[in-house]
Structures are given as C-alpha cells and as structure tokens.
Amino acid sequence: MALTDDGAASVAAPLANAGPAVEARGLRMRYGDDDVLKGVDLTAAPGEVIVLLGPNGAGKTTTIEILEGFRMRSAGEVAVLGTDPAVGGEAWRARLGIVLQSWRDHGNWRVREMLAHFAAHYTPYATAERPRPRDVDALLEAVGLADRARAKVSSLSGGQRRRLDVAVGIVGRPELLFLDEPTAGFDPLARRDFHDLVHRLADEEGTTVLLTTHDLDEAEKLADRILILADGRIVAEGSADELARRVGTGSEVRWTRDGQRFVHAAPDGTAFVRELLEQHGDAVTGLEVRRASLEDAYMEMVARHESGRTAEAAAALEGIGR
C-alpha cells in the first residue's frame, strides 16, 4: 500500500513543541452499577503507534469511543489533540480518522462515489501542512480497491469492506487515527499491506495511531508501545520486547538426548544451553531455544489478572517502558 499521492511526501512532521496527541488521566466509565473502566491513564505522543490489547470486555472499545467523542466518560481528564472530546467541534473532528469495529452502512452506494462523497466533507478543513482530502483514486489504489471502484459496497467481501473502512478513516489525512480491530477478515497479504500502510502513516505523515487487536503478532509488528487492558485497568505497558522480557518464564529449551525428548524452562536460556552442551556435548541433538514471546507475556498477564492477582502483576510490571 503506497501512499504516493500528491502532498503526502511534503507533509511536515508534527511540531516538536506540540503536546501529546492523546492524554487521559483517571478515565472511568460506569454503566449502572457496572464499572467498565476503573481509572485508565494513557498518553500517546505525536506519530506514535499504540496498540491496545486485552480480552473481550476489558474496555478497549469503550476507551477508544470515549477518545473519539462517541461516548461520555463518567470521570477523568481527557485531551485529544488538545481538546476535550466531549466538546470537540467539527474542525477538531476533521483532524481524526475513525475505523470502527463493524460498519455495514451505504451498502447500495458504489465504492468510489461513497469514498469521494466522504472525502468532500474534509475540503473546508485543509491546511498548508495537511492537504485535505486525500486523492480518492490514489487512495483506492493504495488499499487495493481500484478495480472495485464501481462495485456496490454491499458486494464487497468482508476483507474488502474493511479496507474501504480504512480508506474512509484516512481520506481526511488525519493527525490521529483510531482503528478498532481493523484487520478482522483480512487475508495474510492484505494484512501485510495494511501493516505497511500503518507504518507509512506514522513515519511519513506523523500520524498518531491508536489500534486495538486480538492478533498478538500484529501488535508486535506495529506497536511502538503496547498497553494491556484487563477489567477496566491498564495492567501492563511497554514495547513487545519489554513485555516479553518482563513477564513469562524466560526461555524454553528443548533438546533430544539418547533418543529422549527433554523440555526445560530456564530463566536464562543462554547460560542453561552453555551448561547443557558442556555436560553432554555431542549427545545433545535437535536443540531449540524459544524466548518468551509477547503471547506468553499476554497470556501470563491475563491469567494472573483472572486469578485475582492483578495488583501483584501490576506491581511486577511497574517501570516497564520508562
């Protein structure tokens, strides 16, 4: 997905003195007696890609919808592009891009006419640094829908529809882009293209991206920083590497000796392997060392949380990413 339409390359990086793109302090959300968010703190620097991970019902979508100005929070301080989303006006909204979880709207319109119509909403909000909207045909090309331009929206496959939603989300050249499970239904190629697109948005246009996903591999590829949300709280925060190093069991070592398969969990895999080879030498075959992955870290975090040791887990993770 190339974004080589006019103006894209000349888009200036965000000003060095600009404040954070998103800043939330003590965000709370309560429906009746049910606390969905119990004090979420979240900061995103301009141009940063942040991935929100967490089990279903953890509050990811609620968090995003509060930041988008679609929901009123119960308590807490929020500034999105310097404005409280509860009172953000149309000019503020023009600086955001939003891709929601499921959209089935405008099914009987054609792909290009829909994108072009939405694009025109942004015309009055163009600035020198951010020409708005993006060129519609170049964008269709970029998301791989150029050959479906005249197709009815309802005739698109699930993955194509999702790519159209992403195109609508970025047609206004947003400074901040929200993506709620954007790659659901993508085939592997479309997924890789999408990851490429997100990197370009962040690198070339300084777009801040806030994304939720259930795909840990995707989180690892995209995120500058990962936040793990569980039961309305952020229970861990850091890069994929940092999270993996911090949680889990270190490394898992597998080998074969005398026709027998061994598995051993070692806090320091390298030291363990050195010792193993010194002891048994050539007798060891089929050696595998697997460092704890983001998946291990995630599973561990959620498991700890679900067994009621949230506080302990959070304490163990404190300081990560600083």
Added chain:
Amino acid sequence: MNRTAHLLRQGWASGGLALMASLRSVQEMLGTVAFVAAFCVGLSFMRGRAVEGTSVDAATAALPGVLGLSVVFTGVVATAMVLATEREDGTLLRAKALPDGITVYLIGKIVYAAALVLTTVALLVLPGLFLFDGLAAGLARGWPLLLGVLLLGMVATIPFGAVLGSLFNNPRLVNAVGAVPIFALTGISGIFFPITALPEWLQWIAQAFPVYWVGLGLRSAVLPDSMLSAEIGESWRHLETMGALGAWAVLGLALAPWLLRRTARRVSGANVEEARQKAMQRV
C-alpha cells in the same frame, strides 16, 4: 469557502447519491412502481363515472387522496424506516465520525424524501393528465397550490418520520407500531371517502393530524368547487390548511433535530455490533 454553501452542497449530494442508489436498486424501484401501478389501475376503474351530483370524473376526484397518501407514507413511514435502519447499520455513526456529518446527513435525508415524494407524484399525475377527465383543467389552474401543499405537507410530515425513527431502534418495530396508526389515520382522513360521512368525533380526531389537511389542500388544488359539498363546512379552508400544516411543520422542525442529535449521541460502535449480531441470529 462559504460554510453554509459547502453544507448545502454536501447535503444535496448526499440526498442525490442516496436517490441514485435507490433507483439502481431493483427491489426499491419495484416497490415504487408497484405502488404507482396499483393506484393507476384502481383509479382507471373509476374513470368515466361522475361523482354523484356533479360532473367531476370519479378518478380525478380520488387522485388527490392517493397523492396525499404517498406524501404521508413517504414523509412519515419511509423516513422512519430509513432512520431506524441506518441507526442500526452504522450510517448514523458514520455521519458522526465525519466533520459536519450529522448536518449533511439531515439535509440529505430531506432532499431524499422530497425527491421520492415528487417522483411518486409525477408518476401518478402524468398518466392521469391523459387518462382522467378534468384533471388537466384542474391542474392548469391549481398547480401552484398543488406544489405548495406538497411542499408544506412534506415539511410537516418528514420531521415526524424522523421523530418516529429515533424513538424505535428496530426497523421491524417501526413497521408494526408506526405504520399501523398512520394507515388508521389515513382511513379516517377523507383521503378515500368524504370525511363528512364519518361521525363528528372521528372528524375532530382526523383534523388534529396533518394527513387530513394534506388531502384537503390537494383536493382544493385539483377539484372544482362543485366538489365542496363533501367537505366540512363546504369550504376548502385554505387558511386553516396553511395554519394546521404550518403548526405541524414548526413543531416537527423544533423537535426532530434535537431528538436526532440525541439519538446520534447515544449510538456507538458497540450498539452497531450488537445489532449486527442480533440481525444475523434472526436470519
């Protein structure tokens, strides 16, 4: 760029694109064509007979009622259905996500409903001009009044479609709960038979709603004064018509944008996802 001009242009485009999409949809076109054809055929059976005590063709006399029905049906029921559906499928949420999206959406809906009404009216009136005696003569004199009543009738009814659509979050419910009273009201509003044939208390109920006044206004535009004997007070009551429709229009226009914004505020991605799941279970 002038902001108002931009909003109007975008709203106009939105309504136009929605209309084009409807025209391309075989299902929706068939619905409209079937509606028009059914009434044309029905009216042709009445052709050639005069209304008792007058020289007015019975088909011509009945046409204003059919036009009135299509105004009310499109203005209220169709608008409500569209809104309830679009709230569920994420269209309203999409409007919220775009700058000026809600304003553009509202203007687009009005343009769309108006175009739909005018299309239906044209489809009914054009063949009628050749088929029904006296219609051409009536319209030659009354067309400005006809257009005026149609316009006012739409402004008086479309906001109520919007209100109805925002009260019910399920398009199927709109049909059940919304359409039935509208049909009942249409039945007592003098659209299909003279209102003076009804007991007086029913006449009063009918006169409280815009359906009756749209019908009366349309009859006054098309029919000669010899038809007055079937009307309350044997008068076209132009002032009362304007007053009643105007009052409904003001009330609706005051209520609808507020209700719609409130509805739009409450719709969220989670609602839409939930509705999708439910809709899938029903299939």
